[in-house]
Amino acid sequence: MHDVVIAGAGPVGLFLAGELALSGCSVLVLERDQDPNPPWKTLPLGLRGLNAGSAETFYRRGLLEAMVKASGVSAEKVGADPEAVEAPAPRELSHFAGIRLDAADIDTAALPFRLPSPAMEGFMTSLEAVATVLAEQASALGVEIIRGAPVTAVSQDDEGVVTTAGGQRYRTRWLVGCDGGRSAVRELAGFAFVGTEPLFTGYVAKVTLADPEQLPLGFNPTPNGMYLRTPLEGHLGMMDFDGGAFDRSKPLTRDHLQTVLRRVSGTDVTVDEVHLASSFTDRAMQTTTYREGRVLLAGDAAHIHSPLGGQGLNLGIGDAMNLGWKLAATVHGHAAEGLLDSYTSERHPVGAAVLDWSRAQVATMKPGPNAPALRRLVRDLMSTPDGTTQVYRRTSGLFHHYDLGHEHSLVGRSAPDFRFDDGTRLGDLMHQGRGVALDFTSDRALRGAAQRWAGRIRYASGSVRDGLGLAAVLVRPDGVVAWASDTPDRDAFGQAAAQWFATPEN
Known part of the structure; x- marks a missing residue:
């Protein structure tokens, strides 16, 4: 029996699988699609933006270089x-x-x-590039991935979860749904999904135009909606404010796409051929909780919204980074009280804010x-x-700022990339997914306190180029500052460590 089954082998599911495996959990990933790289994951339809926060996340796990290379981006543009x-x-x-x-x-x-920091900027990539890097990492860590296995049934009790997928039953201690906006896990496990209905049907397509010069590059608002033409050959996006009526209701034929494009653009542009096309809406929905018993959700399974501004993938990566170490600690039996529930309390407000950001953009664009x-x-x-x-x-x-109940303004925020005088950076110390205790004064008492959590917290000491006036910092495995002080207070450190890492090991 696996510790965790993850439904969905997209970037969120694969990254979460890697986080759990990095912490010593046995993980099985069940993916609905047989093909790991269907056409909609490749360019141009698979075009996505990774923001600086996601770049920082991959840097902290030693994946940034591979991600930049797979995305075909110059490293100088990122760090x-x-x-x-x-x-x-x-x-x-x-x-x-x-x-x-x-x-x-x-x-x-x-x-x-x-x-x-080596990660200061976001960059453009594709779902194919991100998923390929994360699948390779997950496999190297021992994660088992089964493709062509859609989830069809979920049941749970106090001891675990039974997931039926691809005609097989899998017994596991925990199940995480990372299976997208139409999540089967979300529906089968009975999560409440609430929000606002759509105002538009959106389209993204790769087409051949007879007269592309009629459509300027970039975002183009019009009296009838908006269209986007990117430098990628034949790549178009459209927003038709029809109340979301067309989404997935009819085939995306050449005639239909041409009709919509002409109406939205106000031109007589001609679509010669449609190579790939898909539709979406600005429906903005979120589950009321990210956990129901032994079933959790992350990424689009927990929240959906329009792709405006490219926040969806990044929001999901943030979910996985927050959840991974907390679920691993729960699996291993050393989670602090309430740790797993803090996943919902921390990430739900972030998701709600992104949904509101999406709604505000749609309201601004509505003709x-x-x-x-x-x-x-x-x-x-x-x-x-x-x-x-x-x-x-x-x-x-x-x-992002999580309210962790500490008065220091750095607590609850992403940790700065402190650099020790020997060149070691905080990001270098986080590759194994453990917490990090930073001691800029090499205090013996603080070192002794940190060593009590040696299996969960890595201790690093020495002078740094810029300590921001701090003497010591405790960083959670997800890169969030759990405690910070201008003095190496051993007792305060111990209280903070116990809050997030439970009882010490000795």
């Missing part, structure tokens, strides 16, 4: 100068409702606790006689330093 003393200003910025903003307008002084005035107002507000900085905070994935 900071390794010799930099101060964190550089961001080079790129996401959009809001198709409104492009200038990263030069970001007020870097308003972004606290930033240090240079109507007042739409141009609203867009002009939003553009003016967001083009200010405060507005641009807020967009970066909300989309970069670097500035």
Whole structure:
């Protein structure tokens, strides 16, 4: 019997599988599709953006270099100068409702606790590239992946879960649904799924146009919706504000796509051929909890929204990073009280905020006689330093804050990439998925306290280039600061360690 069964071998499921296996759990992944790289995962339909927070996550697990290479991105566009003393200003910025903003307008002084890091920027990738890297890592860690096995039944008791998939029954201690927006696990386990209904049907397609010069590149709002044409050959996106009526209701024929494109673009553009096409909506839904007994959800299985701004994949990666170490500790029997439930309490508000961010973008794009005035107002507000900085905070994935009940303002935030004088960085110390105790004063008492959790917390001491005025920091396995102090307080450290890592080992 496996410790954990994961439904879904997309990026979220595979990353979670790797996190659990890294912590010594036996993991089985059940995937509905037989083909690991169906056409919709490859470019152009599989185009996705990884934000800086996801880049930082992969860096902390030693996966960033492989991810950048698989994505065909120049490494210089992702990281900071390794010799930099101060964190550089961001080079790129996401959009809001198709409104492009200038990263030069970001007020870097308003972004606290930033240090240079090999992961400072997001980058474009594909679902195929991300899934390939994560599948290789999961397999290397001993994760078993079975494809062509859709989940059809789920039942649970106090001891475990029985999952039926591909005609086989699998008994496991825990089940995690990472099986996407139409999650079978979510439905079968009885999760409540609530939210708002769609305003538009969206389309993404690879087509051959007879006259592509009629459609300018970039986001193009019109009186009838919006269309997007990217530099990728034949790659188009459209939003038709029909209340989501067409999504998955009829075949995506050439005639239908041409009709929608002409209406939305206000041109007589001709679609010669459709190579690939899919539809989506801006339906924004979220489960009321991410855990029902021994069944948990992550990624699109727990929350769905429009793909505007590219937040979906990043939100799911954040879920998996938060859940992995907590579920592993529960499996091994050394989870602190309430640790697994903190997955919902921490990640549910983050998901809710992303859904609201998506809704606000849709409201800004909705056609109507007042739409141009609203867009002009939003553009003016967001083009200010405060507005641009807020967009970066909300989309970069670097500035989430969990309320962990500690007065220090760094606690609950992603840890800065502290660099020791020997060149070692915090990110280097996190590859094995353990917590990290950073002692910038080499205090013997603090070292002794940290060694009591030696199997769960890695201790590192020495002077650093910039300690931000701190003497010691405790970082959770997911990179979140659990405790920080300007003095090496052994007792306070012990209390914080016990809160997140339960009783010491000796």
